[in-house]
Each structure stands twice: as C-alpha cells, then as structure tokens.
Amino acid sequence: MEPLSVAKIKEATGGVTKFKKFDKMTVASAETDTRSEDLRGGLFIALRGPNFDGHDFIDVALDKGAACVLSEREKDLERDAPVVFVKSSCQALKDLAKYYRSNFNIPIAAVTGSTGKTTVKDLVASVLSTKYHTFKTEGNFNNEIGLPLSVLRMDKTCQAAVFEMGMNHFGEIHNLAEILRPDICVITNIGDAHIEFLGSREGILKAKLEILDFRTPRTQIILNGDDPLLAGLRGQYPHMKYYGLGEGNYFTAEQLQERGLSGVSCAIRYDNARFFVKIPLPGRHMALNALAAAAVGHLLNVSPSSVKNGIENFRPSKNRMNIKTRGGITVINDAYNASPASVTAAIDVMSGLKNRKVCVLGDMLELGDKAPEFHRQVGEYAVKNGMDFIVCVGELAEYIYKGAESAAAGRARYFPTVEELLPEMGGIAREGDTVLIKASRAMRLEKIAEVLS
Numbered sequence: 001m002e003p004l005s006v007a008k009i010k011e012a013t014g015g016v017t018k019f020k021k022f023d024k025m026t027v028a029s030a031e032t033d034t035r036s037e038d039l040r041g042g043l044f045i046a047l048r049g050p051n052f053d054g055h056d057f058i059d060v061a062l063d064k065g066a067a068c069v070l071s072e073r074e075k076d077l078e079r080d081a082p083v084v085f086v087k088s089s090c091q092a093l094k095d096l097a098k099y100y101r102s103n104f105n106i107p108i109a110a111v112t113g114s115t116g117k118t119t120v121k122d123l124v125a126s127v128l129s130t131k132y133h134t135f136k137t138e139g140n141f142n143n144e145i146g147l148p149l150s151v152l153r154m155d156k157t158c159q160a161a162v163f164e165m166g167m168n169h170f171g172e173i174h175n176l177a178e179i180l181r182p183d184i185c186v187i188t189n190i191g192d193a194h195i196e197f198l199g200s201r202e203g204i205l206k207a208k209l210e211i212l213d214f215r216t217p218r219t220q221i222i223l224n225g226d227d228p229l230l231a232g233l234r235g236q237y238p239h240m241k242y243y244g245l246g247e248g249n250y251f252t253a254e255q256l257q258e259r260g261l262s263g264v265s266c267a268i269r270y271d272n273a274r275f276f277v278k279i280p281l282p283g284r285h286m287a288l289n290a291l292a293a294a295a296v297g298h299l300l301n302v303s304p305s306s307v308k309n310g311i312e313n314f315r316p317s318k319n320r321m322n323i324k325t326r327g328g329i330t331v332i333n334d335a336y337n338a339s340p341a342s343v344t345a346a347i348d349v350m351s352g353l354k355n356r357k358v359c360v361l362g363d364m365l366e367l368g369d370k371a372p373e374f375h376r377q378v379g380e381y382a383v384k385n386g387m388d389f390i391v392c393v394g395e396l397a398e399y400i401y402k403g404a405e406s407a408a409a410g411r412a413r414y415f416p417t418v419e420e421l422l423p424e425m426g427g428i429a430r431e432g433d434t435v436l437i438k439a440s441r442a443m444r445l446e447k448i449a450e451v452l453s
Helices: 006-013 054-063 074-078 089-101 117-128 146-151 172-180 201-212 285-299 304-312 340-351 368-384 397-407 418-428 446-452
Strands: 043-045 068-071 083-085 108-112 134-136 160-164 184-187 220-224 240-244 251-258 264-270 273-279 322-326 329-333 357-362 389-393 412-415 434-438
Touching: 006 068, 006 083, 006 089, 043 054, 043 089, 054 068, 068 089, 089 146, 089 172, 108 117, 108 172, 108 201, 117 134, 117 160, 117 285, 117 304, 146 160, 146 172, 172 201, 184 201, 184 285, 220 285, 240 285, 251 285, 264 285, 264 304, 273 285, 273 304, 285 304, 322 446, 329 340, 329 446, 340 357, 340 368, 340 434, 357 368, 357 397, 357 418, 368 389, 368 397, 389 397, 389 418, 397 412, 412 418, 418 446, 434 446
Parallel strands: 043 068, 068 083, 108 160, 108 184, 134 160, 184 220, 220 240, 240 251, 329 434, 357 389, 357 434, 389 412
Antiparallel strands: 251 264, 264 273, 322 329
C-alpha cells in the first residue's frame, strides 16, 4: 500500500476527526483483523459482523501499533489517537478503496462467473506476469470486504492487476465494479451456484453482468462462448470477444488431449497466432480457463510465446486441484468450493483414471429448493461415470448418498459430519487409490486431505 494521510482518509470516506493534529500522519496498510501481523503503522477498520464487532478491538489495534482507526462509535474518542469517525465502516472501506484505485493508471482485469473464476484469475495473473509486475486477489478476497482490502494492497510497483469478483446477491458485483472500474471484464460461465438467492440462471446472468455497470467506451469484454446464456449476448456490447472450444469463438483450442492428472494439452488459436500449450491441471474445462487467460494476455499485448509460458508455469491456489501422492495414495484436494457443474467436471477428470477411484463429496451450498435434486444427481453421475466408491459427508450430502445407492447399491457411504468421517478415512482409502475431495468451502473438507497426507 502506498502511504495515505489521515486527511486523505477523511476526504475519501467523508469522515471526521476530533484532532486535526493527526491529519498529516500516514498509514501504510489496511486491516480489519487485530490478529494480523501488519497493524503497526497501519489503518484498522472496525467492521461489524453477525458474530463480532471490530469496535470492541480498537484498543487492541492501537496497542499493536495501528496508526489510525476507522470507527462508527464516538465513545472511542476517550483515547488521544487518530480515529476517523464515519457513518458506516463498511461503506467507508469501499469509498477508500474507490479513491485509492483512482490513483492507479494501470490495466485492471476483473473475473467473475459461477465456476472457474479463481483458476482463471490465477491463470491471467500468471500470463500477465510474463510482461508486467502483476497484482492479483489472494485467497477468497473477492467480496465487498475482501476486494476493497485487496485494492488497498496495491502499490506503485504494480503495472497490471487482476481481481476476482464473487457474489451471492444482486447488487454485490455492481458495488465491486464501482470500486474497481475494470478495463477488461471476464465472465467464465453461468451455472447454478447461488441460485438460492438469485432465483434462476437468468437471474444469475443478470447479477454477473453487473460487472459491466461502470464500463467505458474502451472497456474490453471477454465471455465464454460455449455457455448458452453468455453466447446469447452476442452483439449487445462493443469490444466483446468470445473464447471457447466450439465454433464461432475468437479465442479457441484445437487438438485437445487429456493427459490424466498431468493436465491437458491443446493448440490455442486466435488472431494470427497458433501455439501448443501444456496446461498443468487436469480436465477439458481447463482448456477454457487457459483460453480466457490467453484472451486477457492478448488484449494487453502479451506475446503468444509469453502467453504459452504463463500458462505452462501456472500454479493453482491452495485447495484448488492440488494433487499430491503420499503413501501410495494420490489426493486431489479441490475442497475450496463446489457447485453441480464443478463437481461433475471433477468427476470427469477422475473417470479417465485406471486405478481405484474414491470421491469424498460434501454439501454444495446456496442451491435453494433444488438442492436435494442437485445432490442426488451428483451421486448418480459419480456412479455412472466409474467412481468406485463415494464418501458423502454433510446434511445435504445424504442426497448424494441416496443418488449413488439408487444407481448401484454398496458403492457409497454416508457420514453426517467431517468429524465422524476423519477416523474412518484411513480404512476407506488404500494404497493405489486416487481420492477426490470436493465440497463447498464451509464444509472444510481440506481436513481430510491433511489426514491422508
């Protein structure tokens, strides 16, 4: 983060202070958690949540060296410290990030979609890093708290940036786009994730398209042309290009070959370029992700050879298709998140393997009234596509179990909780197995990967 004065923080947030003597003081970081190592000389933003209130930790933040505090509560004035008072700390964080972003004249790409957005964001960053000093969203910093905090972590060394935009309600991506005002907007697909809150895939499309709410005449739009709803937008926006494996896409792939857990190889083609690339993650859908990254690279003048290098040297984020072999057991840890589409894609990867295939599948959340049926279909799909044993964990995962049992009795086992599964896992997985672990983030199935490792 570049230094920000207390006076600028007040200006950006519409806040006030009791003491003007602090106006020239500066902060060099922004945090919302007093457990952070970076509070010294930084800005502590006191946020309210359903289970906590950051205002209760203002004294802790100041004791740990915070140079300034954003607060909604005037009673914290008792301390002679630079406290900026605002009506809403959450809104102040967004306003501050919006102001801070306006100081950067660099290309910024934003990625959203029902599935694949984290992998695409990481691939884009890998491609852009071959030419630019590139900043990217880390971890799950893709919401109305995480994204503005990520923006505030950019500094003057950044030459390009790529951010991930997540949401589960209307208006959230609109708010993120207002902060970020991206130069390049990427939408990976429109699936069933968050359908509980958005009603239908058409509703999800409407919410994802909020990424375009602050586009300018020069904004570039990159869409997955193999997605029916996104393909239906052809001709509706200027500077829009499609990527995909089907016909009629500007960025496309040929001669696609799946190489098991080693990844996928294909020839990427666009404009006058055509080159072979080995994508170090398994599954046909990874070719789509690589095409999205190639598209952003092309728009930002990254050469085809550098695009190739960026894709081939890509490393996924934690709990995203992380593959490790320990004790003769290969574990595919894809526990970061899950939707019906991403789970079936992961099963497709497993189906091509020759050894014993074990799936540990947990609840897929935010699917609304259709959740039982979606889970049942996943269980049936797993059995019909060659999974040898399916471990189902979680309340909704009981429907995965029922679907699997209806397709082939005796190929599945159900556990209500992760804690009940953990002591049994060693007897389920055996030497020579490949084990896929996948569920929504709240299930924390990475614990199973840790046990198997």
